[in-house]
Amino acid sequence: MAVKKQIAKKAKKQTPKANPAKKKLVNLPEVILPSPEKVEAWGMNSFSMSSVLKPTSEKEIEEIFQYAAYTDTKIAFRGGGCSYGDAAINSEGIVVDLSNYNKIIDFDPKSGILTAESGVTIKQLWEFGIEKSFWPPVVSGTMFPTLGGALSMNIHGKNNFAVGTIGEHIQEFTFLTPKGNILNCSPKKNQDVFYSAISGFGMLGCFLEVKIKMKKIYSGKMKVWPVVTRNFQEMFDYFEAEYKNSDYLVGWVDAFGSGKNLGRGLIHKSINLPKGEDPDFPDNCKLENQDLPTRFLGIIPKSWMWVFMKPFSFPLGMRIVNYLKYLSGFLSNNKPYTQGHAEYSFLLDYVPNWKYMYKPGYMIQYQSFIPKENAQEAFEEIFALCQKRKIVSWLAVFKKHKPDPFLLTHSVDGYSMAMDFPASDRTREKVWALAYEMDEIVLKYGGKFYFAKDATLRPGIPERFFPKENLKKFHALKKKLDPKSILQTDLYKRIFLN
Ligand SMILES: Cc1cc2nc3c(=O)[nH]c(=O)nc-3n(C[C@H](O)[C@H](O)[C@H](O)COP(=O)(O)OP(=O)(O)OC[C@H]3O[C@@H](n4cnc5c(N)ncnc54)[C@H](O)[C@@H]3O)c2cc1C
DSSP states (O other): OHHHHHHHHHHTTSOOOOOHHHHHOSSOOOOOOOOOEEEEOTTSSOEEEEEEEOOOSHHHHHHHHHHHHHHTOEEEEESSOOOSSSTTOOTTEEEEEOTTOOOEEEEETTTTEEEEETTOBHHHHHHHHHTTTEEOSSOOSSSOOBHHHHHHHTOOOTTHHHHOOGGGGEEEEEEEOTTSOEEEESSSSSHHHHHHHTTSTTOSOEEEEEEEEOEEOSOSEEEEEEEEESSHHHHHHHHHHHGGGOSEEEEEEOTTOOGGGTTOEEEEEEEEOOTTOOTTTTGGGSGGGTSOOSEETTTEEGGGHHHHHGGGOSHHHHHHHHHHHHHHGGGSTTOOEEEEHHHHHTGGGGSTTGGGGGTTSEEEEEEEEEEHHHHHHHHHHHHHHHHHHTOOOSEEEEEEOOOOSOTTOOOOSEEEEEEEEEEOTTTHHHHHHHHHHHHHHHHHTTOEEOTTTOSOOOTTSHHHHSOHHHHHHHHHHHHHHOTTOOBOOHHHHHHHOO
């Protein structure tokens, strides 16, 4: 069996430790864990030294659960490792990396329903779907998350205000609980688990096979309007005026703008082309017409771009870069153009490894979600505070949201702001202190946080933004499905077990 082989192979160079579980269990695979390796948060802000197992089948995942139950070993699942903080690392146990559990099993072109193993990535989904005129209903700003990771965090896209989170497009999934039961879950079957595992940040069990309804498209391109907004007021006004006429909306904010320019930025609104409007369809759905360009200006390989960005990675440099980006918006202001789905959706993947420009330090992303009545006031206060503390976000992204029915959802009827901050061991205390101050502003305005992005929340904060009954239900379900509390990540320990 592959897990056993992997374990045995990796273990060759180390002295195998006697495994107490072997004696107790007749059928337990001979588990010798591989040497611990560094498993890092996407933002490079934390890591664990963990033994990593890479199962390729349901059976192997079941065996890992058996092993963990008998040896009282803690497990953290990991998909693409795209969570910015410690959501997929484990300082006190095994990391189960599901990225090799990644087959697309079935697709029905009539209904658009695709069945896949939970390690399938968004990249696999769109590349599989687009030539058949289908696109994933919800995608994140990067294409590397897996379905399992996306469901655990219940990810949102730039179309959240219109179509909700990914959970709302899931027809059904099978779910392995730490007790060893496989449940079929849908909005009608095992509803409790369906609505809690989606958003349950990997703490209730393992997503196995997932059925997702893909979205029909009638062009490989979208129509995009770039719009300059001179302050928060203009940005909010545009979103409110346009969201009903848009499929996707995203705002970029220059966090260095102040005074009457506080919140200045650029919006990209887009719509899917309706049936019959695109003469180049279906040709422009071919993969070769969708892939992101590999070179910048046709010359510099994209993978080197972060090296060119590095000289600007200090506050004044970033102030200049943000200002130039804002000014450049005027050149194309309100001039619509068409753009491929992948190009529009995965802007951040244009520059592979862009996060390395934060080295030798690291980064955190601070994303808050505020009800629409208070959002402008809250973001104005947050931006002013950052400027006062002289720790200004290098990249800030604005989105509109709607509520959804999942237990620990981050979404609200309102707006979010995702702010990237540089940090290092030298500045860590100051950056974290700023995050704590921002927490109080977010909570004062009735806002929420998102575990996929979090690196700084403290114990007691979730109790202040999740409804009491939701947390109670979550803890009760955790006890029922995972009575030995096998599933633990560093994030879970940080916010709930401290
Ligand atoms: C550049 C960038 C842009 C992003 N843009 C967005 C965005 O626009 N919208 C958004 O919502 N998010 C966004 N994200 C965040 C990202 O979508 C989430 O963190 C997502 O959960 C990552 O999926 P993953 O497969 O990498 O999971 P990981 O980060 O590896 O794990 C996330 C969680 O899922 C659990 N998990 C993983 N697989 C399984 C499984 N099979 N069963 C049970 N639990 C499992 C893990 O234990 C962990 O708790 C972005 C991230 C990056 C780096």
